[in-house]
Amino acid sequence: MSNIFKHFYHKCFPVYISALLILSSVVLSSCYCPRDMIKNISHCAFHIHCYGDIRGVQLPNECREATNDPVTVDVTVTNAIESFDDTTDLDFLNTITSLKLSGRWQETKLNILMYTSRLQHLNLVNNGIETILDDPFYYLNHLEVLNLSYNKLKDIEDLFQFQKHPNNLRKLFLAFNAIEFVPGYAFEELSSLVELDLSHNLISDLTEEPFCNLTKLEILRLNDNKIKDLNGAVNSLQYLKHLYLRGNQIQNIDEESLKTIKHLETFDVSKNELEQVKPIMLSRHWDHFTNHSICKIILSGNLITSVPNASSIEVSSRFSRNLDKHNVHLYTELDLSLNSISNIEYNAFQSLIQLISLDLSRNKVIDFNVDGNDLANIKYLNLSNNYISRLYYGTFSSMTNLQNLDLSNNQLNFIPDMTFNSNYNFKVVNMTHNVIEKLDSIHLTFHPEGGVLDLSNNGLYKLNIPYGEGLRLITLMLHSNNISDLSLVDLSHHTELQTLDLSNNLIGELDPSCLKLPEATLVYLDLSCNKIQYIAPSTFSRLRHLKTLRLSHNYLTNFEYGTFAGLTDLLHLDLAYNRIRYLNSKYLMDLKYLHVLSVRSNDMNALDLSSWYGHRFDLRVYVDNNNLTCEWLGKVLRDFNNGYTKVKPTVLVAAGKGPHTLEGIPCIVDESEPLMDKYGHETADERLLITSQKILEAVREQNYYFRKFVSQAIHKEVDKD
Template sequence: MTKMAAVYTSFVLIMLLMVSSCLCYCPLEKSYNTGNCSYRFHCIRVIQDIGLPEHCQGSTNYHVKVNVYLSDAIDRFDKSMNPKFLYSITSLRASGVWPQTNLSLIQYMPQLQTLNISGNQIEKITENAFYTLTQLEYLDLSHNRLSDVEGLFEFEMLPNRMRHLNLAHNEIQQIPSSAFENLTSLIELDLSYNLISYLDENSFDNLTNLETLRLNNNNIKNQIGALNALGNLTNLYLSKNEIQIIDDDSLELLKHLVILDVSWNQLDVLTPELFLRHWQHFEGRAVCKILLSENHLTFLPNATSVELMSRFTRHDHHKKRVDVLTKLDLSKNSITTIEYNAFRYLVRLTSLDLSQNKLTNFRVNADDLVYIEYLNLSKNYITQLNLECFLSMNRLQNLDLSNNYIDGIPDLLFINNYQLKRIDMKFNDLKVLENLHIKIFHPDEGILDLSNNAIYKMNIPSGEGMRLKKLMLQSNNISDPTNIDLKHQIDLEHIDMSNNYIQYLNSSSLCLPTNITHLDLSYNDISKIAPATFHKFRQLKTLRLSHNDLTGIEYGIFQGMTSLVYLNLSNNDISYLDSKVFIDLRSLYILSIEHNSMIFLDYKGWVAHKHELKVYIDGNNFTCDWLGTALSDYNNNFSKMRPYALNGGTGKHSLQGIPCVQKEIGELVQIDSKSGTLTDSDRLLAVNLKILEAIKNQTYVLRKFMWHSLYAESKNI
């Protein structure tokens, strides 16, 4: 036994060594040549058994790029490593668990330009780890546990080449005044998701080239003035801190910013100078974003400084020919009052979001709204719309007035606007619209959402609402569909009248344009549809009649609807359905009849259907015998109808994932569900129809051939 145990132990050791050696190298199958002297490697634990071709080692003819991903990394230099190869590495991503490290491995990689050691649980980096990395441009230390960065970024050569530094998602509480003094080339610094509560006045003094600074998701209060030395900063992210006030000391910095994000803070007072920007600083075109959402603002005061007003008039702006656009987000505050000249400093305001405030009206200087393209006033307490403001907004494209208390659209409100793409007025108090007061929509898109109001009557006369393509009227008080007169809207394609109180439809019920392609009448109380109800709508492709009270479908209901592709009759109370009632639906591709408790479906009328027809049948009482025959007829090409299930089933009460019921249930009713299947005569008819179709196609080909032959002969003559 001892000898056997020794042999077994030796075997286990050999296997462990083999496994270990397999795990500690750079597999060939994970090595890629991406160009001349450009490689990508994936190594495990250590970097060994790998090298570069001779002509790429120290090459001056080729730009050597070596990208290495080292997983489960051992944080030390191993003698088995190839120093020449390490010297050539230009990009390293190393992942491991290193609570404390001096990063000894990178001391042999002086050509490193990109270093990513994020997510390694690093608490402390010692011994000037980056000192010799004179080529380093991008350093990612995010998602670690660093709390102290003092003395961490010291380099052998100054100025260094570091341009991007990521310290996000660490545990940094304080930025010492000397922490970044050597990083004069830095253009982006990410300190987000840390524990910083205080900014030292001199912490960022040497970052004179910094353009983007991320300090969001910290505990910073009011020391924004510490950033005033950042003369080239254009993007500042301060969201989700504890800032209560922006004082005069910090305004000089803020005027240079293209993006200022102070959302999710505790601002309760807003100085209008915050909106000012030094337009000449942006050298041409720029889109400025000022984000102040999720604060405690209640009041927007006038811009009253005469000195500043004279500097930033629109006349001066146009003379400089600086194309600067501004997007302002003030959503999710508690604003009750906006003074008339509150937006005076915002030259070319194109986007304004005031949603989720406490406004009862919106009346500001119309001159400040001339360039507005997007305006969001949703979720306020507005009852009326100010004519003066909207008359000036002739560039307005997207308007959200939802969740207010508006009961009408004033005359001439949109008389000067020809660019409207989308108007959202859902959840208001609209009841009767005798005139839309919108002359014309944008050529590309016209959408009007009037859902969740109390509309029972609506009329859009000829010459109004031109280019309106989609109208939503769901969840209103429509009981008589003749009160919805849209017949003059020749561009209207999509109409949603779902979730209303319509009970009956006939040929005169729907005063809709004849060219509509989508009509939704689901979730009404429709119990009867008379023949020829939809005969005018020959371009209709989608018709939804689900969740109504229909008990049957009469012949002629779908008369003339040759373009219909999708029909939804689900969730009604239809027990009997004869496919012959769909005889006009030659283009029908999908039919939904789920959840009708249906026991009978005669599909003989679909023998010669134009397309394969998908019929969703789950939630009914079709027997497994009927379903088996229907599937067999489809699979043998006798029928174009293929049963499907949206919510499939398995076990003895399903076939091919489609639920069915035991025969005894089908026998409880007087109608034998098997009579809905094809007879031998029906199958013979299906075969004959296919033969006739083949003969028709062959005849067409022969005629075409003969015509070409006669044409060729006539040319020769």
């Protein structure tokens, strides 16, 4: 046997792998499907990755002959050649059930498909295909999913021809192509189609009604095209549930153009040119919906200026539905954001069935005064980025299920006492970026699991939450306001508050009398980015359960005994970006459980850690951007590495190796101090130099005594003479 033959014999000879796959030895050329890319998923289920061509692969006999187990073969071919020659194993091709071909074919006949009659899923995504010749899908009688997205197809006129009628194709994806026109008979044979994606093309005309034969279609994606009018093109789709028309040029939607609109679970006509909301857009039929269906009506990003009252026909339809003994639980989500709505009629939402989400953000709404009974089931209400200056009790009185309320970026300057008296399930209330300067009460009750109130960016300088109000408030955000006197923020009765953010205010000093905070529950307090220069002893003494205290970005220079008294549970203390040149650990002796201390960016010259030598937990001290010496750093690192202490200096971002870093921590080298290695020890050269200096000093000392001895001996001899 020649060496060449031996080479190919050993390389391509059939071998059983873990899945009992056999690599064919018929083809005397390099294998296209490497053995390590052939995976056995389960009995008679395989995943195979090939390059260029599909050659040299066979299935075990028990998976090729009659079997009670289904045979699934998933093949991916990278850099696939456009055609396959006579050496391709046709028997193996006939076993493939899922095929993905990746190549670059401007024009193709897809000849391989002639031999893949069992194919169920075909993926031809992103191959640069402009033209598909002949009828390559004709014999694919089992094909269920065909993906031709991200190509350059223009003409699909006679593309989808099949031998079997009706065929099994259920999903067809043609997104991101260059299709401008869809002929009336383009999908004539695809009567079993359930999902069709034509999004991101150049379609503008649907006058030939190309979908009329798709009687089982449930999902149709036409978003991001150039459609101006539906022209009744989808009126025959009685089972259509999801219609996506986002990003077109549609100016009008009425019942003539879209008779199936009442059947739709998802109706997305956002980013078009609609100027009116017609009642037909909001009403829904219930015969075709399953229990607990959610209808999503998305009208955002249009040119709508007004939301009119529901028509009497639609209202009566809603009430007749409520009396239906076969009533199903149907919910509605309505998105009207990013329009120019300035007027909302009182009964605008009367035709909607169990509205649970309403988004009116980024409009021009001045007054939101609607019938609260139509919003009785609402859970999410977004009114942000409008011009609302007043809230109405009648609007919110029936919203007993409301959980998320966004009123940010409006013109509110107060909250009327009775507005939210009927709401007991708030999880998040966002009132940021308004003009509220003071609040003497907050009539809000939060969800049994707790809630969040955000009042940041308001100009607020005074806040009082009396006893019995703000029940179950867990997190309060007050950052970026005008709070200078912390005593005007009274939260002492709020016994469930856990997180309080007071950052970015004007607070200058802290003392025990100004902190009117809950003692038993607060675990997180953020006072960063203020103007704090002084903290009196015992200021935090009552916050015995506090875990995190942030004091970064202030003007602190030093501390006193008792500054942090009472913080026996504190885990994290942030003192970064202050003006602390020297910090003595004796002022932090009360912090018995401290795990993390940050003193970053303080221009610190010295940090005394002697009082923490008996600390019971590992304490990370972040020392970035300071002026600490290598001598100090080396000593502390030695003590930590030798187990003498649990205090470890560190940085957020380690510096590269260099003469002025120890364990990735930058430090300042004093010329008078010995050079350290990365473990904080003197380098060998430095130790040798020191030893030499000591020897010389000893020699000089001995010489001194020797000269002194000789001098004394000479004097004695002179005296004898």
